[in-house]
Amino acid sequence: MLVLLNGCSSERNTWTSKAYHNTTAHYNGYFYAREEIEKIDKTVWSNLKDDYNRILRLYPALDSALAKSYDKEIQEAIKMASIAIQRHPNSKWVDDNYILVGRARLYSMDWGNAIETFKYVNNPKLTKDKDARHTALIHLIRTFVEHKEFNNAQAAIDYVQKEELNKQNQKFFLLQKAYFHQEQGDYDNMVRSLTQAVPMLKKRDKPGRIYFIIGQVYQKLGFEAEAYNYYKKCLATNPEYEVDFYARLYLAQVTEISRSRNVAAARKSFKKLLKDSKNKDFKDKIYYEMGIFELKQKNLSEAITDLNRSVREGNNKRIDGEAYLRLGEIYYDTLRKYELSQAYYDSAIRALPTDYExxxxxxxxxxxxxxxxxxxxxxxxxxxxxxxxxxxxxxxxxxxxxxxxxxxxxxxxxxxxxxxxxxRIDIESNTNNNIFAxxxxxxxxxxEEESVDxxxxxxxxxxxxxxxxxxxxxxxxLEDNWRRSLRSASTAVSNRNQTLLPDEQNPNQAAQVQAPPAxxxxxxxxxxxxxxxxxxxxxxxxxxxxxxxxxxxxxxxxxxxxxxxxxxxxxxxxxxxxxxxxHEPEVLYKLYLIFKDSDPGKAEGYATKLKEKFPDSSFAKILVNPNYLQESSLAVEKQKALYKTAYEHFENKEYRAAKAVISQAQELGETSFVPNLAMLSVLIIGKTEDINQYQFALDEFSKTYPESSLAEYAKKLLKSSKDFQLSQEKRQGIQYIRSFEESHYFVMVYKKDERMFASAALEKFNENHFKDLRLKTSNLVLNDDYTLTLVDGLPRVSSAIEYFQTFNDKLATLTELRNHKFYTFVITKDNFDIFYRTKGLDEYIQFFEKNYPAENQ
Incomplete structure (x- = not known):
């Protein structure tokens, strides 16, 4: 017994010790932590509400409100994984437990700690299992995507693509890459990644859902034959009923149309879906798709009928909104019946969510x-x-x-x-009982009461x-016998109200229910x-x-x-x-413009009348001199008056109204006053957008109006804004770590507009001078102005200084880097994390010059 206990010590490296710690770490901490993560995963998926009017999401969006509901599981998963790491540090399950900790932090939307955890696992000195490192990197991509750090996600994708992945990680990587493209609306690259992942899909990956998504994307991109194939594949997997229904519905759209053009067969497919009693709850969607189908066939009357049936049959507010929208578009774009179109557009806006495309x-x-x-x-x-x-x-x-x-x-x-x-339901559409429509x-x-009976x-x-x-x-x-659930309560309230005297009844209720006029x-x-x-x-x-x-x-x-x-x-x-x-002078001028190309004789008649009847009007002068508005002060005076109104809106924080007035003033044409309007627009951006957009707008103003007196003012505002931003960063107190005996990075920082091929140059340099170190090169976006290229793999400070000195000595021979401006330095991993987080380029350069040997700089 003593021998066995002694062999289980975490400090020993015997076969008995390894077997004990591997088994215990796997089936205790790791097992229970994984169970908690799987519970969270099920919770997140169960709360996903699929919108089949759009391309389905590959992964559910994380929600902070939902995250609170599974916080207990998060803490339990981190606790169990951490125990396994602490008690069995030499087991082969340490990296797997760290990945579970990272996933828990990802689900809790603790972005910073999740990123740090996955990066920690990717350290080759700490994690010998390359498959685990790859898994961590793929989870890191998901974290960047969820946090909307798309540039960092792209950099991680570029890095992983150079690695040799096992089949499981390759499949996982392709799905995450597709999700990255989906979040950016890049459906072409999304479907490429998904089709590459298809041969690797297993039953647990819900292949039917993925096939359906691929079909949706192909249908959106116009490849209906490919969409047909993947909808068929989806049905072959026997997916859940809702996916099955929509696959059959969309199949009816792409099958007959793309292949045989047999319109009657397509209509038969729709009717078959309508007759199926299981599709009772989906009739609104079927009628909607029938309406869209008839619209494509240019059968407007049938399309209008089907879209109206979609509204009548359904209880899905979003489908109602889309049906109203399509009807509004028909009456607007095709039939030119703007009054009816207005009614449908009003209904569409009330029904559609504000995030609708x-x-x-x-x-x-x-x-x-x-x-x-x-x-x-x-x-x-x-x-x-x-x-x-x-x-x-x-x-x-x-x-x-x-x-x-x-x-x-x-x-x-x-x-x-x-x-x-x-x-039919009789509901009075005009509650004020007006007699005149x-x-x-x-x-x-x-x-006006609608004329539709x-x-x-x-x-x-x-x-x-x-x-x-x-x-x-x-x-x-919406349920059968819905009145019954309120019957007892409503009866009790009714009885109570009957026992009250008129002056005892609820005054608010009495105010709401007004008797019609006698x-x-x-x-x-x-x-x-x-x-x-x-x-x-x-x-x-x-x-x-x-x-x-x-x-x-x-x-x-x-x-x-x-x-x-x-x-x-x-x-x-x-x-x-x-x-x-x-309005006559302006109307005559507009009539002249309308007939100028279609009927020159009629146009000339309006022009002659304008010049004879209103010779002193600005519109008559425009006919004589097309540059009149630009050369006269009339447009400027109008713009000044509008500017005054816009500035009043601006001072009252009515920024949308101010922008509308500015647009109205700018429509008067290019004048000497236009820069003033543009500057006010920039100031509105400063109040409504983030500081980076404000600085960009100021810079663009200086470039667009270099001769304006306001250009210098814009430069001062830009300098003040940048100084304020810098002071805010300095106030946060950037503190770099003065510990240098660890692995280093070599970093090259340059402006985006330099258009450098830094990665290629450094890879060539590494091959020629540091081939034995097997250094890796990657790119990262630092901020809106700068990009950096990173050389990873310098094992100690002496190697970093040697690399830095050799680079400076050989710089003249690197033709790809000639005539370019850039900063170079070496930095420890810990300091790089601080530098990248704070974007403190100037601060770190000062730290570098102060703490590294001067002869090597």
Whole structure:
């Protein structure tokens, strides 16, 4: 017994000791730590919500909120792995335990410690097992990707690609490389890495999911035949049901179209999916894909029908949003029905998440359409009010009553149709009970009830209905007999409210539930009568609103919708209705521009009228001299006025509004005042973006406007910003370690625009002068300005100084480095970690000059 116990000492190197420590380290600490990591891995995957409207993620994104839920497992994994390392330091499982510690820190989003742990395992002096080092490096790539350090991830990938990996690590590396490309949106390189990994996939790798992702990428890139092959491979693996369903759905898109062009067969595939009872919860997605399919076949009516069915059938808000978006695009781009398009774009913006691809572009178009409909409704409503101004009170009340009865009859007819359809829901789309279907506020915003009779074809009505449902029932899950879960509670509340006196009931509740007016005709009469222009001044004001609305509609058609015919119609209507309009010179000039290429004769007629009727206008002068705006002060004065407005927004921290006004001013053309606008834009960047973007914008300003008086001011701001940044770094107190008897790196630092081939030059130098050391060369990005090349493998300080001295002696012979500026020094591994983290180049050069022999510098 004593002999056995003595043989189990961690300090002994006998066969008995090794067997004991290897077995104990493996089946105690390492085993339990791995179990905890696998629990965490399952938790992370189980919380992944796949969005099949996008290419699926190869790995779940790490979330700090979720990380708190498995913190106990994190701590347990680190504890068990650490015990194994401490108690069995000579076992072959030490590096594997360190990798588990690194993975635990990765899952806990402790980026710094995770990176340091994986780098520690990669040290060849500490880890003799090259496979373990490779595994650590591949996990390091994942850590860099999750932390959005893509430059460092690329450097690690470049390093690993030079190594000889075993099959397991090769597969793992290709998947991580594909994930790196996916996070950057580089789908071409992503699919290349995935297809290389395919032959190595095992059952535990969920190959069906990976095949499906490859199919998605190929379909996105337009290689439908390849997509077809991988969707078939996915189905052959019997994946989980949801993946199976979407693979069959997308297969219907790429099979018939890419191969036989048999459209009927494709439609049959879709219908087959619809009939399958297992796909009940996916009908919205099937109808959506059917709509997209018909859209590709240019069958607009079928596409519109299917997309509307997608909204009606489903409860997936994202799919609803995409269906609304496609309908909006159809009415906008193809049918040119902008009022309907506006309704669909409004619904799309409400349904789609803000991180949806192209959300900013969709939002911009929605805002254009909102503005368009606003001006259109202003014209309709103000014209209606002017028409009603000639009516006396009796005639007005009679007309309102007639409109009310007509609306009531239409609603009753619609209700009668809906009662015949058991699956229709009657929700009032206009809760204020306005009788006139028109815009009714002073700003011309719309309260017009949609003209679509069918509820599910009316996006506005659906949105109001959804809001009303949630107000009454709450945000409850979609399930059978959903009322039952609230029956007892609602009954109790109802009984309690019935026992209260009117003055005891909840005042907030009473405020929310407003009874409809006793006489809706009288209420509508009062509302309309208040807005009717009676006096000449009021009529003049109403006409001014119509005049401005026509002008704005013309501009929207011309500049934003590129609808020249409709722009001409709006502009000419404006000139006919308002012959003395203040907008006439500008309208004549725009009409000239519209017809300049298509109808030169008509264009010349507008030009002649402009020059004869308004010879002193800036637009007439532009016709005579195209450079007039640049040569005159008119544009400058307009820009100064807009600049003042923008600067007021800037001082009030309304940066988005300020940027919009600056853009409006810049559209007036290039003038001597443009640099002032550009400088204000730079100052906005300084308030809204990080310091590096601010410095870049200042530098670009100096290059773009070198002759401007503001160029010097920009240089001063840039210097102040850099000085502040440097002082902040110095205030943190960079302290390098004065211990030099360890392995060193040789480092060359140079500006990115030097375009040096430093790696090739140093590898050639190493081969000629230090071949025995087997040195490795790699590149890293230091910051936005500098890149560095690293020579790794100098075993001690004497070797580092010898390398440094030899490099300086032979520098003249290195033709690749001639005529380039760079810094060189040697540095220990620990000091390099500090240097790379703090980016303190000047600080380390000072440290190097002070602490290394002067004759070698």
């Amino acid at each position: 192209g959300y900013a572009r969709i939002k911009a178009r929605q805002e254009i359409l909102n503005e368009f409909v606003k001006h259109l409704n202003t014209i309709k409503w103000q014209d209606s009010l002017l028409a009603m101004a000639s009516l006396d009170s009796t005639q007005l009340r009679t007309r309102i009553d007639s409109a009310f009865q007509a609306k009531k009859a239409a609603e009753e007819k619609r209700m009668g149709k809906k009662k015949k359809r058991s699956n 028109s815009a009714n506020d002073e700003e011309g915003t719309s309260t 069918w509820y599910f074809g009316n996006p506005s009505a659906m949105s109001i209905g959804q809001t009303e449902f949630k107000r009454i029932w709450g945000d409850i899950p 006489d809706p005709v009288a209420a509508e009469y009062d509302r309309v009568n208040k807005q009717i222009p009676r006096t000449d001044e009021q009529k003049k004001e109403a006409l001014a609103k119509i005049e401005d609305a026509y002008f704005n509609l013309g501009d929207i058609y011309y500049f934003k919708l590129q609808e020249n015919n409709n722009a001409v119609s709006s502009y000419t209507t404006l000139l006919k209705r308002f012959p003395e309009s203040e």
